[in-house]
Amino acid sequence: MSAPASPPAQNDRLGLPRDCTFSVSDWTVLSRAWFPVARGDELAEKPIAVRLLDTDLVIYRTHGVARAARDLCFHRGASLSLGWVEDETLVCPYHGLRYAPDGRCVAVPAHPDMPISPKLRIITLPTIERFGLIWTTLNGEGESLPDFEAWDDPDFQPILAPTIDINSSAGRQVEGFLDVAHFAWAHVASFGDRSNPIVPKYKVEKTPRGARVEYLSSVSNYPKGFQHLAPADFEWLRVFEMFPPFSARLIVHFPDSGRLWILNAASPISARKTRLFCPLARNFGKDGPLEDVYNFNAQIFNEDKIIVESQKPEDLPLDLQMEVHIAADGASIAYRRLLREMGLGQLYVS
Secondary structure, three states: OEOOOOOHHHHHHHOOOOOOOEOHHHHHHHOOOOEEEEEHHHOOOOOEEEEEOOEEEEEEEEOOEEEEEEOOOOOOOOOHHHOEEEOOEEEOOOOOOEEOOOOEEEEOOOOOOOOOOOOOEOOEEOEEEEOOEEEEOOOOOOOOOOOOHHHHOOOOEEEEEEEEEEOOOHHHHHHHHHOOOOHHHHOOOOOOOOOOOOOOOOEEEEOOOOEEEEEEEOOOOOOOOOHHHOOOOOOEEEEEEEEOOOEEEEEEEOHHHOEEEEEEEEEEEEOOEEEEEEEEEEOOOOOOOHHHHHHHHHHHHHHHHHHHOOOOOOOEEOOOOOOOOOHHHHHHHHHHHHHHHHOOOOOEEO
């Protein structure tokens, strides 16, 4: 839920970012979840700066392992993402202080022979590198990532599509991914067919992790120009799985036992800015050019982006009385209920 900014001093006391765009309660709930913050192939020798839930982070690699920390040196408040990695330590660009993977300062060049204060340490965060992405959590424990086992299946080709930045809330983006009634309208240029807008009935089932939808229809998933490849009267099965708060998976069943797995992992940079990560895996067409996959995926998600950035209210209403619903909205209604069950705000959530 977006909210007026609290005074920085008050946010410091609450443990929130100084310019937090979320309500205190929603930020607290979301800070316990895991989100992707970078692609693994982005990390070379230099650290990178990212933002998650209005919190500035530095992502870097030491000993071959992806690391995450608050992007702040407590000596004089410099951004560590401006520094570099040397001898498996993160070096602050301002005074050369070096930080070990556990956050301890292990070298102060100005005083090489003096004991180092235990206060000189950075705030490190847990990381998991999976599906080509680096995941972290601000306050969570354990491991809670969406299921995407096709990524490691030798029969499938893993593909990491380019990221997309969206000027809208993560909740709106994920709900759009789950929506089955917009194919004929928002995606008419990519694969939708306005002569085939009917949404057959489907069921939503609760799962231990969230909810599942099996949706069967005649809407082809082939790009325009390749629709003729679908056999006549072929029924397309699309299986959605929700992993709240902001991840969802789609498995599209193609002809001849083809399968396309799509992971929609929305990372909330702030209440109104989202970075979308999208790993894919397929067991067909593995010799085809990846550029075609990248372009088709970007076309679809940019078609969604235009709609999502236009929606009002910008945040996702969790009170079902706030918007009008139709029968085809079963998946999105289930998603909103899952977010409510997590403890997110009843009116809006980002």
